């Protein structure tokens with residue numbers, strides 16, 4: 001349970017287009033904690049790679065996660081909501097090392113739904129051709145502790161309400177699935 005003296009620390013995770021930024025900003029506001037947009041911390045080289053349709057490697061993501069871990073540690077006294085793809089378990093563990101007990105909200109959707117959403121925002125750095133590689137990298141976090149798995153196609157209002165309830169009311173042992 002998160003009490004008023006204990007600040008919320010959450011990562012909103014999932015593939016490109018799942019709604020991390022949209023839900024993250026709402027949750028940060030609702031929970032009264034700062035928002036950290038993980039994409040703002042990619043290196044120029046990684047941004048260039050993604051823009052040109054080349055998926056990031058573990059090594060690209062390792063240095064990015066190092067930066068994000070430091071940014072999380074700078075917010076230990078305030079809590080925060082971080083948006084970060086965090087596709088593999090080792091990436092999530094990297095962030096957990098910075099903030100023990102860090103919680104993850106996983107926005108689940110199908111490859112077709114992700115492609116449709118990414119294709120609808122052509123000015124964005126992430127091309128639709130890379131969506132398949134996101135699903136290849138994705139390791140389902142549902143067996144890990146402190147994970148709330150949500151249907152990314154639910155309304156943002158209901159997703160926000162589910163997250164706020166989870167943070168404020170507490171979590172049972174193990175992952176939680178909330179129906180849309």
Ligand SMILES: Nc1ncnc2c1ncn2[C@@H]1O[C@H](COP(=O)(O)OP(=O)(O)O)[C@@H](O)[C@H]1O
Pocket residue numbers: 014015016017018019020021022023083117118120121152153154155156159
């Ligand atoms: N729950 C939702 N229902 C409908 N559309 C959504 C939802 N969440 C996000 N979107 C839309 O999907 C697209 C991708 O959302 P975004 O928040 O940028 O995802 P991400 O940060 O994971 O790439 C945006 O056009 C956004 O408006």
Ligand SMILES: O=C(O)[C@H](O)[C@@H](O)[C@H](O)[C@H](O)COP(=O)(O)O
Pocket residue numbers: 015016017018020021039056061084085086087126134
């Ligand atoms: O690990 C990765 O491959 C990247 O983090 C990747 O997921 C990308 O940065 C975003 O997903 C694109 O930006 P959006 O998340 O805003 O779509």
